[in-house]
Amino acid sequence: MKSIFAAGMLVTMALSGTALAQDYPTKPITVVVPFSAGGPTDTVARLVAEAMSQDLGQQVVVQNVGGAGGTLGAGQVATAPNDGYTLLLHHIGMSTAPTLYRSLPYDPLTDFSTIGLITSVPMTLVARKDFEPNTMAELLDYVKANGENITYAHAGIGSASQLCGMLFMEAVDTPMTTVPYQGSGPAMTDIIGGQVDLICDQTTNTTSQILAGEVKAYGVTSSTRLPTLPELPTTREGGLSLEIGVWHGLYAPAGTDPAIIARLEASLQKALTNESVTTRFAELGTYPVTAAEATPEALTQTLTSQIELWRAVIEAAGVYAD
Template sequence: MLFKRLYQSYLCAVAGALLLGTSVLASAQGYPSKAVKVIIPFPPGGPTDTVGRMLAQKLSEETGQSFIVENRPGGQGVIGGDAVAKSAADGYTLLFSASTFTTTPMTLKSSPYDVVKDFTPIALVGKGPLAVSVNKKLPIRNIKELISYAQAHPGKMSFAIGSQASAGHLSTELLKRAGKIDYLVVPYKGSSPAYQDLIGGAIDGFIDPVLGVMSYHKSGMVRVVAVTSRDRLPSMPDVPTVAETVPGYEFYSWYGLWGPSNLPADVTKRLNAAVNKALASDLRTRLAEQGYLLSPGTPEDFARFQKEDMVRSAKIVAEAKIRAE
């Protein structure tokens, strides 16, 4: 009798496990079966929001389900990131963010999440070269003249940063060291007020994503003297790279899609495939026109890229002693 009861319990356990496995598999195969929330941890209108919304629209088209963007700014991106870290690992709450997602926690005394342990890398969407801009009244038209001017006015030249630990901030600190120059780094709450002061002459220079400076560049309100990509950009062919004067200099803001930790492998692959398909559509041309370099690849490629970038960024953060304010 005891053996019969144990055997029946065993059969129930096996049936339950099979049912659970079938349910998970069916869920993954049918994903997405409802609307997906994409949290962008910054206000509307910035480069991250612009690219994120363009991608969300394409993912909606590719999957047949709505990918709804929810802006959740605050805490330099930490509030939105924390919301995703604590969400269910079912693929219905995702994070679209920029490289500040990995660098900001490096500057905090404590972070509510671990970038590596609490998230699943899904896809690297693209890299955004930065533009080195100066006030147009300055006698600076290229990086060589910028370095000469800074050396002639040590500690007096000023560069804006749109946000702490951003790609622009790290790039600004890297240029200071690579060019062996010194200038004052002035923090702003966003790129818009930084551009206004750059145009007005209160600030001498600003390194920001190409997308952000494009309208000011085309209108002649600021002077773009270089881009931080390895090669010149098709969208700005007459603008040289920093590396043409400072060999080896290369820096990007980059954008990616993450889910919470333990996201099912099938869901991760489904999302990755949808992102790569979106990057092969007309979105490719639209982003390229704005200076972006698209980076399709596997989730493993993205995880590897993130790890390498974090090592490099941590070195800059430590050397420059960048701390969140």
């Protein structure tokens, strides 16, 4: 009798969970961005959140939980209730954290349910507008000749700008003096103000400044030139072997009902075809991923392969956060 009762309870719970998933969502959803407001990942999140709100019929609210290179916000979501009302929008840092942080309080592969990829944002090498080199070739020669006399800004440990800087210094086989900031916004402010020399950051955070002539741009880290910046050569055109795109993905806490994940996946895919999203993305030098990439399977595959890729890069550089 006990086994029959237990089986009945399991069936009841499963049916109850299915009913809840069918009604989902019934209240606002919070998307945690593990970086400060105004940065490139925050920009992506707010565009997607607004479009998903229209589809889901509930407000999707962006909450900035910065600190510890994105691990603070990610850790908060990892331990949140897996009811679909707390999500995480994170970038490439999700794949670098397991190596950068030796005592990471969560496992990116087991503590989250993946929903889908969103976009891969190219990066640009830019400098204060009165920086001496004028072309990529001149920049490479100048960096090799001056090395640690050059200040390289980045948005903090684990940030995309730090990762790009690591790859750049590895490519030219020359270290520079790194200057960490608490976010891309303050770093870009000091580049514009001439307090630091150089940064490699996402087009979502540099395109406006490049077009306004507030910074000097050398190259974009994509395989082809960008329609929004047609005069800016690729890094490869300029003689630098550096291609990197900062991919973004959407996650829920592990164990989230598959029906809820499916609803969020469908909403994400719809958001990525929203005209306001595609138009603004294009203006910022990026594009939404395809429907086949905005899936749990594609994000899981990307995350798994990128963890291995960045483990080798970070271990070779010997740069750790703790």
